[in-house]
Amino acid sequence: MADTTLTRTGVLSTADGRPLKSALARAQSRAKWRAFLLVAPLLLFVLVTFVAPIGQMLFRSVHHDGFSRNMPHLSAWFAANPRGTEPGEAAFAALADDLKAARQNRTAGEIGTRINYDLSGTRSLFTATARSADKLAPPYREALLAENRQWGDPRLWEAMRGASGALTPNFYLSALDLQRSPDGGIERAPPENRVYLMLFERTFLLSGIIMVMTLVLGYPVAHLLAVLPLRTSNLLMILVLLPFWTSLLVRTTSWIVLLQSQGVVNNVLVASGVLTEETRLQMIYNQAGTIIAMTHILLPFMILPLYSVMRPIPPSYVRAARSLGASSWCAFRRIYFPQTIPGIAAGALLVFILAVGYYITPALVGGASGQLISNLIAFHMSKSNWSLAAAIAAILLAAVLVLYWLYDRLIGIDNMKLG
Amino acid sequence: MAGPQQDAAFVQFERVQKSYDGETLVVKDLNLAIGKGEFLTMLGPSGSGKTTCLMMLAGFETATHGEIRLAGRPINQVPPHKRDIGMVFQNYALFPHMTVGENLAFPLEVRGIGRSEREAKITRALDMVQMGAFASRRPAQLSGGQQQRIALARALVFDPALVLMDEPLGALDKQLREHMQFEIKHLHDNLGITVVYVTHDQGEALTMSDRVAVFNDGRIQQLAPPDELYERPANSFVAGFIGENNRLRGTVEDIGPDRALVRLASGELIEATPVNVTRKGQATLVSIRPERVEFKPDLMPTGAHTLEAEVLEFIYMGDIFRTRLRVTGQDDFVIKSRNAQGQRRLEPGEKIRIGWAPQDARALDPA
Ligand SMILES: Nc1ncnc2c1ncn2[C@@H]1O[C@H](COP(=O)(O)OP(=O)(O)OP(=O)(O)O)[C@@H](O)[C@H]1O
Numbered sequence: 046m047a048d049t050t051l052t053r054t055g056v057l058s059t060a061d062g063r064p065l066k067s068a069l070a071r072a073q074s075r076a077k078w079r080a081f082l083l084v085a086p087l088l089l090f091v092l093v094t095f096v097a098p099i100g101q102m103l104f105r106s107v108h109h110d111g112f113s114r115n116m117p118h119l120s121a122w123f124a125a126n127p128r129g130t131e132p133g134e135a136a137f138a139a140l141a142d143d144l145k146a147a148r149q150n151r152t153a154g155e156i157g158t159r160i161n162y163d164l165s166g167t168r169s170l171f172t173a174t175a176r177s178a179d180k181l182a183p184p185y186r187e188a189l190l191a192e193n194r195q196w197g198d199p200r201l202w203e204a205m206r207g208a209s210g211a212l213t214p215n216f217y218l219s220a221l222d223l224q225r226s227p228d229g230g231i232e233r234a235p236p237e238n239r240v241y242l243m244l245f246e247r248t249f250l251l252s253g254i255i256m257v258m259t260l261v262l263g264y265p266v267a268h269l270l271a272v273l274p275l276r277t278s279n280l281l282m283i284l285v286l287l288p289f290w291t292s293l294l295v296r297t298t299s300w301i302v303l304l305q306s307q308g309v310v311n312n313v314l315v316a317s318g319v320l321t322e323e324t325r326l327q328m329i330y331n332q333a334g335t336i337i338a339m340t341h342i343l344l345p346f347m348i349l350p351l352y353s354v355m356r357p358i359p360p361s362y363v364r365a366a367r368s369l370g371a372s373s374w375c376a377f378r379r380i381y382f383p384q385t386i387p388g389i390a391a392g393a394l395l396v397f398i399l400a401v402g403y404y405i406t407p408a409l410v411g412g413a414s415g416q417l418i419s420n421l422i423a424f425h426m427s428k429s430n431w432s433l434a435a436a437i438a439a440i441l442l443a444a445v446l447v448l449y450w451l452y453d454r455l456i457g458i459d460n461m462k463l464g
Numbered sequence: 465m466a467g468p469q470q471d472a473a474f475v476q477f478e479r480v481q482k483s484y485d486g487e488t489l490v491v492k493d494l495n496l497a498i499g500k501g502e503f504l505t506m507l508g509p510s511g512s513g514k515t516t517c518l519m520m521l522a523g524f525e526t527a528t529h530g531e532i533r534l535a536g537r538p539i540n541q542v543p544p545h546k547r548d549i550g551m552v553f554q555n556y557a558l559f560p561h562m563t564v565g566e567n568l569a570f571p572l573e574v575r576g577i578g579r580s581e582r583e584a585k586i587t588r589a590l591d592m593v594q595m596g597a598f599a600s601r602r603p604a605q606l607s608g609g610q611q612q613r614i615a616l617a618r619a620l621v622f623d624p625a626l627v628l629m630d631e632p633l634g635a636l637d638k639q640l641r642e643h644m645q646f647e648i649k650h651l652h653d654n655l656g657i658t659v660v661y662v663t664h665d666q667g668e669a670l671t672m673s674d675r676v677a678v679f680n681d682g683r684i685q686q687l688a689p690p691d692e693l694y695e696r697p698a699n700s701f702v703a704g705f706i707g708e709n710n711r712l713r714g715t716v717e718d719i720g721p722d723r724a725l726v727r728l729a730s731g732e733l734i735e736a737t738p739v740n741v742t743r744k745g746q747a748t749l750v751s752i753r754p755e756r757v758e759f760k761p762d763l764m765p766t767g768a769h770t771l772e773a774e775v776l777e778f779i780y781m782g783d784i785f786r787t788r789l790r791v792t793g794q795d796d797f798v799i800k801s802r803n804a805q806g807q808r809r810l811e812p813g814e815k816i817r818i819g820w821a822p823q824d825a826r827a828l829d830p831a
């Protein structure tokens with residue numbers, strides 16, 4: 046307090062009369078700037094490689110102008126006439142105009158693709174009609190209906206209305222197995238088209254199973270690593286980390302070698318008489334394959350946080366509990382285990398989030414029943430259906446954020462210890 | 465003291481040996497009987513096997529050979545949680561995820577004691593260490609000394625008959641340590657419990673204990689009450705380990721039942737009490753406490769042999785003066801005198817004669 050004085054207003058000030066707060070802020074601002082400059086490259090990197098792509102993805106998931114840009118007349122008609130208006134001659138005339146333009150600009154495919162997302166089997170309708178658009182003459186309604194009866198389908202008109210603006214929630218509807226009904230409402234997709242919810246469900250279920258498996262397998266290993274003398278535990282730690290140093294592809298293919306029906310495991314079991322030729326186990330190209338391979342690959346992500354929490358727990362805690370009268374199980378349950386919860390929480394969250402977004406392993410060893418939602422995202426990207434892929438990815442992102450929030454509510458994010 | 469307690473011993477180590485690696489014995493042939501209600505301290509340099517002995521008693525290490533008995537019952541095969549021994553650890557080992565109250569409730573819960581009785585015992589134990597107001601705190605919110613008190617209360621709350629403490633005050637500063645020494649001693653006296661206490665602080669051992677077992681190299685070097693330990697060390701290790709002492713080398717010239725004549729290397733003769741020398745011609749180390757050396761001719765004990773000494777250094781230490789002398793060619797001979805009214809301060813370079821009562825000079829093994 047020697048160099049600070051309390052002024053009449055009650056504000057602390059330094060010896061030369063400046064308020065203490067601003068003096069402190071000035072003294073620290075240089076240091077702050079320097080710190081900011083040091084992290085600026087990383088900040089820029091994160092911005093470019095993380096924030097921008099995610100923003101782009103979120104934008105694409107609600108934006109597609111393949112129809113609205115190439116069908117200006119019809120889009121204008123939709124804008125002028127509210128939902129429920131019966132499409133009359135004016136609407137068909139606008140449609141015919143746009144189709145003629147599409148023929149000239151060769152954009153019919155692009156338009157058809159956009160409508161096809163919402164109503165499958167309509168791409169060819171656009172391309173075929175556009176090909177003969179020159180021959181269309183008024184009255185356009187009759188002419189178009191004569192060309193193809195589908196032009197009168199209210200579902201088609203609802204789909205075109207939906208696509209007449211660049212912004213649309215329809216990709217999210219698709220990603221949730223929903224679709225537009227002819228009257229513009231929302232209904233469930235027909236059963237044969239429902240895949241996404243089932244895949245979301247499976248992804249979360251399998252990720253949960255993998256998380257539990259890594260925990261059950263990793264906990265004792267981490268404990269062993271934590272109590273062994275440092276030299277031995279370092280050696281074992283190398284074994285734990287070994288998978289990190291091997292290519293993911295190599296690891297996954299070695300699982301194929303091991304688990305396939307003519308593979309090492311089955312051969313050993315047959316040779317030892319446990320199985321016969323007929324009862325060889327199907328352990329790969331199905332969910333079992335996905336679970337086994339991903340458990341192996343994600344195990345280090347469980348062991349490392351557990352280890353980092355267990356290592357500093359002194360053995361004297363358990364000893365103290367034992368001397369106070371607790372059996373070894375009781376000492377574990379009441380004293381050791383609660384202190385490892387931050388590690389369990391960190392490992393579980395890490396493994397779960399990684400598993401939810403995993404792609405290569407299920408693609409290689411999952412077969413049909415072991416595919417996860419990321420495989421479907423990849424599929425849509427390969428088909429250039431960016432918007433749907435983006436919508437699924439955004440839902441996945443939202444689900445993970447919800448989990449993260451729940452986790453924070455239940456356990457507390459500051460309780461987490463990653464290493 | 466050890467004789468009559470042999471049968472009624474509360475804790476008994478009998479021919480106990482311990483080896484961790486199968487090659488070296490960390491504890492070699494330990495025989496120790498601790499009476500009920502006794503405060504016994506294990507004192508010794510680092511690595512002498514004190515903690516190992518305590519851990520064998522608590523059940524965390526198994527004896528390689530020999531038997532340990534508690535209240536007459538062999539406990540080698542009894543797991544730690546069935547031994548009913550309270551224990552205080554050097555790092556306190558308070559459970560960090562529990563409050564102080566929960567920490568104290570733990571031993572009571574695992575014993576299936578009902579809630580109301582539990583509360584009563586916890587309150588009593590916390591009051592005992594003057595920490596009644598802290599029941600809802602977490603260990604991390606307490607100072608070292610407070611944590612130590614809680615650890616103590618937790619080790620006592622389930623009324624064990626035996627409490628083990630492994631350097632419980634090692635992490636505290638000097639003042640707090642002295643205060644806690646007093647409190648632990650006080651609790652021991654009030655509760656009538658048996659305490660086995662491990663320390664390598666000799667001051668702590670001397671002030672607190674009924675008896676002290678001095679450990680070195682896996683053996684008990686001497687087991688005796690503090691005053692006996694200090695005044696009548698049984699061998700040169702104990703003499704050197706406890707307190708400060710002056711050592712003079714020589715050979716036994718003549719020996720009687722309670723007097724030995726020792727010729728020093730410089731040729732002078734001194735009188736000493738034979739402790740572990742038995743015959744003429746034996747090499748010996750004569751040990752004399754610095755505060756038992758007299759240099760004022762009028763206070764010299766009658767019949768004392770005196771030696772020539774030269775003052776090398778005078779150190780003022782407040783309550784005492786510490787003077788370093790050259791005696792028979794050795795220049796590490798120290799005397800201590802009380803800073804009393806009129807006490808003489810010796811000047812470096814001064815030539816004096818020093819002497820002592822023969823019973824204060826102890827002829828020990830030459831080790
Ligand atoms: N778990 C163990 N494994 C192997 N050797 C051990 C183990 N614990 C102790 N030792 C060895 O046993 C000897 C005695 O150790 P102990 O811990 O009993 O000594 P101490 O008297 O308590 O020493 P300090 O005063 O340093 O605590 C030491 O040489 C030590 O290296």
Ligand SMILES: [Mg+2]
Pocket residue numbers: 514515516630
């Ligand atoms: Mg020790």
